[in-house]
Amino acid sequence: MSRMKTFLLYFLGIVGFFILSLILEDALIGNMYKKMDGNIQDNAYAIVVEGVSGRATNVNGYMKFRLSNTSSAKQNNYYAKIDLYSKQGLLAVTKYVDIGEIEPGAYKDYNVKFKGTELKSYDISVISSSELPDKTNIIDIFGWEIDLSDVFGMDLTNATIFGVKLTDLFSWNGIKNTAVNGWRLFWGFASNIPWWGYAIGAGIILWTMPSKFLFGIFPF
Numbered sequence: 001m002s003r004m005k006t007f008l009l010y011f012l013g014i015v016g017f018f019i020l021s022l023i024l025e026d027a028l029i030g031n032m033y034k035k036m037d038g039n040i041q042d043n044a045y046a047i048v049v050e051g052v053s054g055r056a057t058n059v060n061g062y063m064k065f066r067l068s069n070t071s072s073a074k075q076n077n078y079y080a081k082i083d084l085y086s087k088q089g090l091l092a093v094t095k096y097v098d099i100g101e102i103e104p105g106a107y108k109d110y111n112v113k114f115k116g117t118e119l120k121s122y123d124i125s126v127i128s129s130s131e132l133p134d135k136t137n138i139i140d141i142f143g144w145e146i147d148l149s150d151v152f153g154m155d156l157t158n159a160t161i162f163g164v165k166l167t168d169l170f171s172w173n174g175i176k177n178t179a180v181n182g183w184r185l186f187w188g189f190a191s192n193i194p195w196w197g198y199a200i201g202a203g204i205i206l207w208t209m210p211s212k213f214l215f216g217i218f219p220f
Helices: 002-032 172-191 195-208
Strands: 037-040 047-056 060-069 078-086 091-098 107-115 119-128 138-141 144-147
Touching: 037 047, 047 107, 047 119, 060 078, 060 119, 078 107, 091 107, 091 119
Parallel strands: 037 119
Antiparallel strands: 047 060, 060 107, 078 091, 078 119, 138 144
């Protein structure tokens, strides 16, 4: 009986510690996010931006807002444009959120996450799809957008890795094609090495190994 009581106390202690850890973790993460200041830019469209709030840490953040259709017609082909500024007032990140379709008199709530260093303020507006920038040469790497036409002053729009353009590299097909082309290149190179080349290579390895030990793993 005493053993069961001891086990129950240990179990309750572990559960209590786990719950306390979650509460403290949520409180710590919540304190890391600081409120962002911002402005809603006027636009000539029937979609109104409301209820905007944003919070950010030193490396990421999120914004919440509502878009309302004030017209009597369905609205689509519009985007929410979010300009994010650093504490120095410099434009650091621009996000484009596809609004989708909003029925007449209806609204939609949005929660947008972003990454950036020391973001302090924002401007948010509504634009049409025709106002979107040309992103042909833009690649997205884990949330970071990189313009290949200007990478440290270099134009990498036509650069390739194993025959795959960088703009296609981070898609599933791009990764697959890169792996296939890389393997073909390796196999083509390896198959052109004559047998005596492998023999010489094996001899050099055996000569430089410690006496009576193969690769430091298998003694012989």
